[in-house]
Amino acid sequence: MNHNELSLEPRVLADRAVAIKLVGVGGAGSNAVDRLKMENLARLQLAVINTDFQALSSSPVQEKVLIGLGITRGLGAGGDPDLGRQAAEADREKIAKVVKDCDLIFLVTGEGGGTGSGAAPVVAEIAAESGALVMAFVTMPFSFEGGRRLKQAEEGLKALRAVCDAVIPLPNDVLLQEASEGETVLDSFARADAWIGRGVKSIWAMLSKTGLINVDFATLRQTIGARGGKTLFGLAEGSGDNAMADAVAGLKVCPLLHTPEFSRKADRLLVNIIGGAGLTMHKVNELMTAVTEQFGRDSHIQMGAVIDEEMGTRVEVCILGTSDMGRGGNIRRPVAPPKSRPLPAADPAGASPAVTSVTVVPASPPSTPPTRGEAKILNVAPPAQEEFGFGEVESRGTFEKTDRILHDGHDLDVPTYLRKGIKIHI
Amino acid sequence: MSSRSTFIGAVEIGTSKICVLVAEHSGSEVAIIGRGECASRGVIKGAVVDFKAASECAHAALEQAERQAGEKIEEVFLAQTGGHLEGFYNEAAVSVKAADNLIDHSDVRTVCDLALLRDLPFGRTVVHNIRRPFRVDGRMIPGSPVNLVGQRLEVGYWTVHGQEQRLADTINVIKGFNLNVREIVLASLASGYVVTSPEERQHGVLVIDVGGGTTDFALYRDGCAHTTGVLPVGGAHITNDLSIGLRLTQAQAEKLKLRHGRATVQTKDKAQKVWLDGNFAIGDRQFSQQAIEQIVAARIEETLQVVRQRLGAAFRPETCAAGVVLTGGTARLPGIAEVAARVFGVPAHLGEPPVWVAENLREPGHHTALGVLYCGIKAQAEHGQSARRGRGFFSSLRELFTHA
Known part of the structure; x- marks a missing residue:
């Protein structure tokens, strides 16, 4: 436990047992982590994993791991996912060291390239084996980056969905819609990073700040800890007198939620509200009504409210939902106990997964008792997650269930403006 | 031809609506005596996907038409569309x-x-x-x-x-009402017949019927149909695009499309907003007029371009002197003729039925049913006249009910 880079950990864990780590994989992932580094979030550990030595060396993050030195000679994966995967497979121990002893791991990566699409699923798999809850934020390539990258990205996304608890894709195309006329490439990518940052930050805030109505790690696990479904994630903020109304309106245009309304129904929903000292019950009620109205009245709703003096009149809302999508039901993620846990007793909320145990046997059935009649499917291999309505190929709206109309390799059911990258000012 | 008059129903099972016209046909005269219309359900992109829902709507329209006509329909002429054609x-x-x-x-x-x-x-x-x-x-x-x-x-x-099954689906909807389908007529030919004159067809004209779920097109050259096609993209796609782009429900998007849709981007001011309902009710939202126009214009232009690509070498501006004629419900979008003229490089205008068509049947949404009626009657007449292959393309309409 006394690696240099982890020297902070025991102190961090001493006051709260939830260890959160943000791991950037590949170029895009590292950039996003670098950006977040500036924000200085307490208790959030950062790490980057890359195949490119040069990119790693310029990163301000402390914990940097170069993988696949013997395969890529530290020169990057060159857009080849196979190479990326091999690199990660070759350095499993290094990766295992990075993800060790964490409760929640945010995996940030950009799909489409070599390391992002190839290595990220391996990292996620190792992290899941170590017992952590793995949430992945992934950016999808712009359409103009070409069909090959898109294909790689989708394969990468699929692989990631099979091993992560929640995958939140962020289609860059949607960001293009938001961009103003004169925005530079740098700004556009920064915007993608910023959204990922906001996503990570809001979950971090939810867990690390003690709330009026507290949402703890167990709640989070409860909400997302079932695979084989859709993940819904969105956030928005508002300020001033109409803070609540602004936040609700903001949720409607959040690019992370880029899907038409009819598919935005979640079976389990976690809503977290962060507001200033002036947050009234009335306002909370107003917001919750609007949110549940939109995202599923019948869902199992967990709600959290955090008071942060610094927020002033601002209000931030973060929703996270999952829905079970047919196909043989969802599988409760096998919670493998971690090998050794520092300070297991300091767990105020009783939140972390089952403690102490033997070595990990990843393939074996989970040690936690299966819940809600899911026993019968536990031994089945986890199904790949249902494709979520994001990105180019998937947003077909009402035509979701119909035959595709292909013309020149384009699916004509997908809105033209999306396929052609026409910017829409909402 | 028998001297007794027959009561013919012309039925169009569309994606957005089902339209029935009842005509009294006696020898050489045809009089339209009833009309039934019902919003369509269970039909997507021109194909029946929910037989029960589609049947209910079609039967409601048939009943309404029969009631208005005061007569029972004896046989049905049916329009055909769908991506399978x-x-x-x-x-x-x-x-x-x-x-x-x-x-x-x-x-x-x-x-x-x-x-x-x-x-x-x-x-x-x-x-x-x-x-x-x-x-x-x-x-x-x-x-x-x-x-x-x-x-x-x-x-x-x-x-x-x-496809046999798809064709049988629509025919079975009518059979469920205990009626026989006497003729089936390609929707594009039906509307093409109504909105173009023989002279236009002689000079070369392209008829594009942009409907709810499909875009049917027919290119006429030298007086007869040269190439036809169906593209299963229509007004419903515009609604879907708006719903995805502006994050609305389908119903809201539909309303926005009808009220503020435009086939060209005319609004230069990004800040110009329109209300969804405009009734000052709670929950009313504002949308950028430009965004709506951008989404609609992208779809319309692409659809017409795909039509042009599908026609391939068959369409050349030189052999299409009478230009492009647009019809169908989506043709009501302002500015669509402008876009068509640009895409095809020939003049374009909205289709008008002949002057003798009554005022309440002149809507572009009725052109297909009207065309089905006249094409069907013409075909019947020619079947009756001669058993051998006659002149003109209408004689080659197949009587499908014997096969279905």
């Missing part, structure tokens, strides 16, 4: 048998039979065989070549074929 061109040539090179009926029959020999893929059935003009020694003959002199007689057919 495809077409191909096949031609044949024969040497004229007679010593004096005078073409007779048997030559014509032989060449027609030869041109129709090509087999269809499995599970498909012919909807129409549309004959292109005969050629005698390479010279085009607008009418019948019988008694003309030449050595070589050529003819080609544009064969429209569709």
Whole structure:
């Protein structure tokens, strides 16, 4: 436990047992982590994993791991996912060291390239084996980056969905819609990073700040800890007198939620509200009504409210939902106990997964008792997650269930403006 | 023809609405005496997906039409559309048998039979065989070549074929009302017949019927249909695009499309907003007029471009002197003719039915049903007149009810 880079950990864990780590994989992932580094979030550990030595060396993050030195000679994966995967497979121990002893791991990566699409699923798999809850934020390539990258990205996304608890894709195309006329490439990518940052930050805030109505790690696990479904994630903020109304309106245009309304129904929903000292019950009620109205009245709703003096009149809302999508039901993620846990007793909320145990046997059935009649499917291999309505190929709206109309390799059911990258000012 | 009048129902099962016209047909006269219309359910992109829902709507429309007419419909002419309809061109040539090179009926029959020999893929059935003009020694003959002199007689057919099951689906909807389908007519031909004049068809004209779920098109050259096609993209796609782009429900998007949709981007001011409801109710939202126009314009332009690509070499501006005629419900979008003119490089205008069509039937949404009625009657008349392959393409309409 006394690696240099982890020297902070025991102190961090001493006051709260939830260890959160943000791991950037590949170029895009590292950039996003670098950006977040500036924000200085307490208790959030950062790490980057890359195949490119040069990119790693310029990163301000402390914990940097170069993988696949013997395969890529530290020169990057060159857009080849196979190479990326091999690199990660070759350095499993290094990766295992990075993800060790964490409760929640945010995996940030950009799909489409070599390391992002190839290595990220391996990292996620190792992290899941170590017992952590793995949430992945992934950016999808712009359409103009070409069909090959898109294909790689989708394969990468699929692989990631099979091993992560929640995958939140962020289609860059949607960001293009938001961009103003004169925005530079740098700004556009920064915007993608910023959204990922906001996503990570809001979950971090939810867990690390003690709330009026507290949402703890167990709640989070409860909400997302079932695979084989859709993940819904969105956030928005508002300020001033109409803070609540602004936040609700903001949720409607959040690019992370880029899907038409009819598919935005979640079976389990976690809503977290962060507001200033002036947050009234009335306002909370107003917001919750609007949110549940939109995202599923019948869902199992967990709600959290955090008071942060610094927020002033601002209000931030973060929703996270999952829905079970047919196909043989969802599988409760096998919670493998971690090998050794520092300070297991300091767990105020009783939140972390089952403690102490033997070595990990990843393939074996989970040690936690299966819940809600899911026993019968536990031994089945986890199904790949249902494709979520994001990105180019998937947003077909009402035509979701119909035959595709292909013309020149384009699916004509997908809105033209999306396929052609026409910017829409909402 | 019998002197007794028959009551004919022309039915169009569309994606957005089901339209029924009842006509009294006595010998040479046709009078439209009833109309029924019902919003359509269970039909997506021109194909029946929910038989029960589609049947209920169709039967409601049929009942309404019968009530208005005060008569029972005896037989039905049915419009056909859907992405499964495809077409191909096949031609044949024969040497004229007679010593004096005078073409007779048997030559014509032989060449027609030869041109129709090509087999269809499995599970498909012919909807129409549309004959292109005969050629005698390479010279085009607008009418019948019988008694003309030449050595070589050529003819080609544009064969429209569709999937048997899909065709049977729509026919079974009508059968469920205990009615027989007497004729099926390709929707594009039906509306094309209504909105173009014989002169326009002679000079070359492209009819594009942009409907709710499909865009049907028919290119006429030398007086008859040359190429037809169905693209299963229509107004519902615009609604869907708006719903995804502006994050609205389908119903809201539909409303926005009808109120503020435009086929061209005219609004320059990004800040110009329109209300969703405009009734000052709680929950009303504002949308950028420009965003709406951008989304709609992108779809319309692309749809027309795809039509042009599908037509391929068949469409050339030189041979389409009468330009593009637009019809169908989506043709009501302001500015669509402008876009069509730009895409096809020929003048474009909205289709108008002939002057004798009554005021309440002049809506573009009714053109197909109207066309089905007249095409059907024309075909029937020709079936009655002669058993042999007659003149004009309408005679090659197939009576499908015997196969279905």
